[in-house]
Amino acid sequence: MLIVAPALLLAALLSLMGAVVIGLLSALWAELQPATAEDTGALPDPRANASLASIAHAAVSLCLALLVAALILRAVVTGHAPWSNMYEFNQAFAAAILAGYLGLERRLPIRSLAPLVAVPAAGLVAYSLTLRAEVVPLPPALQTPFFLTVHVGSAMLAYGIAAIGGAAAVGELMQRWRGDRLAWLPTAAVCRTASYRSVMLGMPVLTLAIVLGAVWANMAWRSYWNNDPKELAAATTWLVYAAYLHLAGRRDRWGASAPWFLLAGFGAVLFTYLAANLVIPGQHSYSGI
Amino acid sequence: MAHSLSRSRQAGLDRLARLADRLLRAIGDARLGVALLVAAGVANLLAAARADWRWLLDSPPYLTVVGAILITGVAAVAVRIPPVVREWLHPVPLANSRDVLATDVPLTTQLTGAERAHMLGALRSAGYRLSENTTPTSWLVAGTRRGWSRFSAIASHLSLVLLVVGGALGTAFAEETRFGLFPGEQSLLAGPRPAATSAVRFDGLDATFDERGRPLRFDTRVTFIHAGDVVRSQVLQVNDPGSFDGYLVHAWTYGPAVELRVEDLGGRTLFDGWVALGGSASSSRAPFVELPSLGATIGVEIANADANLARLIIAGEHGVSDTTVLGPGERRRLGNTLASLRGFATYVTFLSRRDPGMGILFAGGFLLAGSQAIAFYLPRRRLDLRPVTGRLIVRVRGERFDDAQPELQRVARIVERALSERGGGG
Numbered sequence: 001m002l003i004v005a006p007a008l009l010l011a012a013l014l015s016l017m018g019a020v021v022i023g024l025l026s027a028l029w030a031e032l033q034p035a036t037a038e039d040t041g042a043l044p045d046p047r048a049n050a051s052l053a054s055i056a057h058a059a060v061s062l063c064l065a066l067l068v069a070a071l072i073l074r075a076v077v078t079g080h081a082p083w084s085n086m087y088e089f090n091q092a093f094a095a096a097i098l099a100g101y102l103g104l105e106r107r108l109p110i111r112s113l114a115p116l117v118a119v120p121a122a123g124l125v126a127y128s129l130t131l132r133a134e135v136v137p138l139p140p141a142l143q144t145p146f147f148l149t150v151h152v153g154s155a156m157l158a159y160g161i162a163a164i165g166g167a168a169a170v171g172e173l174m175q176r177w178r179g180d181r182l183a184w185l186p187t188a189a190v191c192r193t194a195s196y197r198s199v200m201l202g203m204p205v206l207t208l209a210i211v212l213g214a215v216w217a218n219m220a221w222r223s224y225w226n227n228d229p230k231e232l233a234a235a236t237t238w239l240v241y242a243a244y245l246h247l248a249g250r251r252d253r254w255g256a257s258a259p260w261f262l263l264a265g266f267g268a269v270l271f272t273y274l275a276a277n278l279v280i281p282g283q284h285s286y287s288g289i
Numbered sequence: 290m291a292h293s294l295s296r297s298r299q300a301g302l303d304r305l306a307r308l309a310d311r312l313l314r315a316i317g318d319a320r321l322g323v324a325l326l327v328a329a330g331v332a333n334l335l336a337a338a339r340a341d342w343r344w345l346l347d348s349p350p351y352l353t354v355v356g357a358i359l360i361t362g363v364a365a366v367a368v369r370i371p372p373v374v375r376e377w378l379h380p381v382p383l384a385n386s387r388d389v390l391a392t393d394v395p396l397t398t399q400l401t402g403a404e405r406a407h408m409l410g411a412l413r414s415a416g417y418r419l420s421e422n423t424t425p426t427s428w429l430v431a432g433t434r435r436g437w438s439r440f441s442a443i444a445s446h447l448s449l450v451l452l453v454v455g456g457a458l459g460t461a462f463a464e465e466t467r468f469g470l471f472p473g474e475q476s477l478l479a480g481p482r483p484a485a486t487s488a489v490r491f492d493g494l495d496a497t498f499d500e501r502g503r504p505l506r507f508d509t510r511v512t513f514i515h516a517g518d519v520v521r522s523q524v525l526q527v528n529d530p531g532s533f534d535g536y537l538v539h540a541w542t543y544g545p546a547v548e549l550r551v552e553d554l555g556g557r558t559l560f561d562g563w564v565a566l567g568g569s570a571s572s573s574r575a576p577f578v579e580l581p582s583l584g585a586t587i588g589v590e591i592a593n594a595d596a597n598l599a600r601l602i603i604a605g606e607h608g609v610s611d612t613t614v615l616g617p618g619e620r621r622r623l624g625n626t627l628a629s630l631r632g633f634a635t636y637v638t639f640l641s642r643r644d645p646g647m648g649i650l651f652a653g654g655f656l657l658a659g660s661q662a663i664a665f666y667l668p669r670r671r672l673d674l675r676p677v678t679g680r681l682i683v684r685v686r687g688e689r690f691d692d693a694q695p696e697l698q699r700v701a702r703i704v705e706r707a708l709s710e711r712g713g714g715g
């Protein structure tokens with residue numbers, strides 16, 4: 001455990017960084033192509049981009065396998081779901097991002113989003129590597145396996161899916177800005193579909209996480225709602241996505257603002273995840289830091 | 290005359306209905322919903338970021354926004370319920386749009402009645418509710434699968450009613466009682482009132498700590514009592530309260546206590562019982578013993594936790610008059626009294642709470658999550674079929690951003706198989 005877990009995490013980080021670098025190369029390659037094409041009259045070669053995207057995709061898949069192995073190992077050692085403190089959350093969150101991406105990628109041509117998706121996942125894995133991996137006993141309030149597994153697990157899953165929405169929103173905004181000419185990204189329409197689907201997938205899970213959190217709080221903290229910073233931040237996140245759902249299908253100016261809502265939504269996720277755990281004191285201070 | 294009167298009344302009613310419909314549509318405009326949801330989101334964000342802005346969430350403007358979300362959300366679905374029911378019961382052909390996917394199934398002959406019936410039977414077994422539109426020159430079928438899925442979007446909005454009503458009932462009528470108990474003591478679950486006969490007795494606390502003194506478990510043993518009769522015993526834990534007679538009973542705070550006996554110098558008992566030490570702010574027990582007959586108060590604190598020593602301080606009108614340190618089983622003079630420390634124990638502050646809105650609120654929460662899952666994971670599918678010379682046009686439509694291509698292929702396969710079974714297909 002002492003060596004295996006950091007080794008797995010390091011390998012996961014390296015494969016994610018590989019995906020990011022490949023993404024950058026792919027963008028650079030595609031940016032250089034039109035100039036050559038203009039000079040020679042040849043069309044840019046889409047196969048080069050596709051194969052770079054496939055390598056990034058493979059790196060992301062490898063990273064998910066490594067993270068899942070690290071999480072299983074952690075669960076075996078600690079005897080509970082591997083998301084009870086920040087060290088564990090970070091890895092689970094990163095795994096949820098990658099799983100969400102791979103799930104959506106099976107239905108949509110979004111392989112070239114892999115490097116964008118790898119950025120937040122790499123940040124989380126790197127952050128996890130800076131934290132203490134020591135196994136400490138669960139505080140009494142977390143000793144309910146069902147709620148720890150399902151409430152926190154569904155929040156992680158929803159956060160991971162929100163990251164895909166954020167990455168696809170970045171893609172859509174960049175494509176809109178460049179008139180859909182960025183060959184290293186999916187088209188704006190595909191990005192838009194991917195982000196809507198990610199919210200469709202994630203919103204019920206986020207709602208369930210909040211409702212189960214309320215049931216748990218009612219048992220552990222006497223009241224289902226305590227205006228705790230994390231609860232309020234989660235409510236903010238949920239309201240942003242509820243607003244997004246009512247905008248995304250519109251073809252007017254309101255609809256055009258939808259990607260900004262996705263960025264705000266992912267910003268709210270990070271606020272809920274980081275600020276309400278680390279900066280603002282509250283009842284949810286289980287970060288273990 | 291009467292005829293024209295009733296006609297004008299009918300026209301008036303129609304106008305009123307149209308006006309109401311327009312009003313509901315204006316109130317239920319999704320853009321208004323978005324604006325309200327964003328306003329609520331901003332308020333929550335500010336309250337999350339700064340504790341001194343949490344008052345925002347109790348302020349009239351915020352409550353107005355919540356009320357408006359409820360009203361506009363319900364209005365939005367109220368106008369949609371009739372068409373959703375209509376479309377579910379009687380599927381209609383698809384309007385042309387770029388979201389409609391189409392394919393052809395070749396036909397070798399004109400479809401006979403039996404072939405049509407067989408094909409519709411196959412589609413029905415695949416989950417489609419169908420309606421046929423037959424004229425002497427044309428035949429058109431429209432169908433819906435999982436038409437009920439549209440009701441779940443309606444249920445999502447209606448669940449807001451449950452959430453708000455449940456929350457409001459809780460705010461108005463929830464009751465909460467706190468009491469501190471020493472082992473063996475009991476208390477009513479609600480404040481004193483004639484009909485309140487449910488009680489809890491504190492039987493003991495088993496706390497476990499790790500080697501660094503971090504708490505691992507607090508097991509609070511209690512017995513619930515109704516009208517003087519013991520009903521059951523239970524172990525409460527930090528996140529596992531007891532549920533009794535509509536109350537949730539939490540073991541809320543824990544603290545050390547001493548069992549003390551105080552006599553005057555003539556041997557008359559002045560106090561014999563438990564004293565809580567240093568209790569938390571929420572404890573209803575203070576670490577003092579009042580001795581009115583002597584005009585004195587004894588304060589108790591832990592002198593040395595490792596050696597199990599307590600310090601007793603007696604104070605009267607003129608300030609502190611004496612102090613002493615006692616271990617378990619010791620008896621010493623303290624001012625004009627004799628104090629004996631029988632031993633250490635723990636006391637627990639309990640919290641019993643009843644919230645009549647809680648069930649409604651949780652029902653709303655689960656309905657909200659469940660209805661969204663149905664709306665998004667099991668979307669409605671619609672189709673229409675139209676024979677033209679030599680082929681059958683099959684069209685399918687999914688929901689927004691939905692990929693209906695697999696469904697189109699599935700439907701085309703079902704139709705082809707049904708036709709080939711009957712010999713109509715090509």
Ligand code: HEM
Binds near residue numbers: 322
């Ligand atoms: C606060 C919580 C709310 C939730 C959870 C919610 C949820 C939903 C869901 C799940 C859908 C179905 C989307 C689809 O099938 O693609 C929907 C549609 C809709 N909602 Fe809401 N809603 C909320 C508030 C509101 C409010 C306040 C309004 C007020 C106007 C509103 C108006 C509409 C309308 C008009 C539609 C159908 C058209 C559209 O999707 O744009 N909703 N809502």
